[in-house]
Amino acid sequence: MATDLTRRFPIGASATARELEADPHPLLARLRAAEPVSWLPAFDGWLVTSRDLALKVMRDSATFTVDDPRFSTAQVVGPSMLSLDGRIHTRHREPFARPFRPAQTRERFTAFVQDEVDRLVGGLSPAGRAELRGELAGPLAVAVVAEALGLPGVDVATVRSWYDQFVIAVSEITAGRPGRADEAYARLNEAVRAAITGPESASLLAVAAHQEEGLTAGEVVSNAAVLMFGGIDTTEGMIVNAVQQLLAHPGQLDLVLADRALMLPAIEESLRLEPSASVVDRYATADIDLGGAPVRKGDLVRVSIAGANRDPAAFPDPDRFDVHRDNAADHLAFAHGPHFCFGAHLARLETRTALAALLEGMPGLRLDPQRPAAARGLVFRKPPELHVLWG
Template identity: 60%
Template structure:
């Protein structure tokens, strides 16, 4: 054991498998005893306390994303996700105008409701479905394709690009492919690039962005938006459905008062954020909660751990949508890299649950399921039954 690892025995014993499957007990031990811990399994530091997570995410001058090792940048190139300071602002600004909170409902509300209805129409008569693949994933793909002006592209093709890019990023994050991105991810990004370049002249969000950014920059940012907009939204919907279906008292609350569904969305994000971690790199030697972090070190913030910090959240492992401070959750990060599509993801998740509860009476889980994943956490499947018409 290295001298560094010897100073952090809990972190030194942690494995990628533990962090992927059911990390909550391990993260609680780290948060209590080693809130900034060295994990050889990640070859970096893991931050697990809520206040420290905020500190790291807000201080982009000390903890940056702008590093050649940043996983997403290795697959899709520089983008708003992997740049800081002026370059980050330049890449983000052309897209930010399209995701203003007050405009999300007007721009996407009718489309999301129609798409949810169309998807449920396809299986409502069967009395059984797997809702992650039948509803959550297809909805997220359709909305992002519409947002990016790719609505004429076959949804399966968009999903194939996304799956390959996500897989490549996850492999790098897990340390399985640190030097060379998965060629399937590179191929998928190449196909996405060619498709966007061939249609950049059509009126769309991407065409507007092309007025301010070079075309390769538009493509990289489109990949990031697709990546985040599909992966995290699918996870949000699947996780929330699972939380409601395994907590009957909370399901009763939203059935009795659907206006509480937005609170259920926030509490589900707190309990199991769809994006479990964010990576940063130290730009200088710095001390954080007694840990001496060297310039260039990887500093990973566990949003999963921060969202269950008992210093902030009473009974942190319980799903309680009546929790008074549930909006203090960090699932969408904080600081300059606060999620651009937060309000669109919330809209999709809320409408998906409203549609399911309205259209599928007697809804019940048929198979046990738990969220899993190192970087993105969601159940493998959400198998349900209901009283078919």
């Protein structure tokens, strides 16, 4: 069976994890054109690169589920809203999703995000140079998640250290290697249990633990870890990628500087062109023909968000960064279907606030030509560092 698949899908057969980690877009374009659902021995599974088929997979949780023991995040933090489907998924998700609806997000986080951005950018301004991932995007994303979780006695640096361990473990498993984060999970478990049992605690975690869905303490811990993935890594990447894309295209930057109403379209276009979460995994619950590919029950079906976002059937001239693209917001950077990211409003708020402060407070902002930056990563994609100059 495997030999037949490699003959039938030769582009996928030659693909490597290293190629997809470094610069996947040329390979994804070849796959999308000739093998939109392709068998990749490197992953022992299928890779979906066309937008219409990506939507089909993400919308149909009955046929393409996350509820499988191989799901990477579940291996690290246990069952959570990210690794469950159906009614039990709703039970896990709803207590956490409610506080992140648009109006609630604006009311609770607008001032906090602005204060954090002002503090971070204000500290950078006199230097004339900075590494924005480590000095702005990362600290901002971690501070917001720490504020949202409300863990008593846990500082921002500790939250960051836990999340780093979780991300490394998930990335290792996705690449087919063992990955664990036992120490981080144990310490998070201790902090969460203190938060939900403390006197008169009003933290997000305490509220979730006492909602009608009746989540156990262990379930709250697992979902708290998942919030770190969505709230830290992908948001950090979203901010860094948006700055990198805009500064790498000076003509587009000039358009935004001349008309700040184009800032939001620029962020959406960056999400389309380089989503910070590059893939999502599903597992087939039945034999099915998917775009002509013979998917079998139990097969891994990996959706390439990066591939779907550059599908020329949806986005003409898909490799071009264009702040005037009228359908840029049709990207799938926040996934789709039951597992659509409910933190999308907060991530946009953080990115918009950070980008506005950079453009206002750092005239002449530009990439450091001596330290080029490009996104990397198999699952979470962003530049390892983003060095900029201004003034």
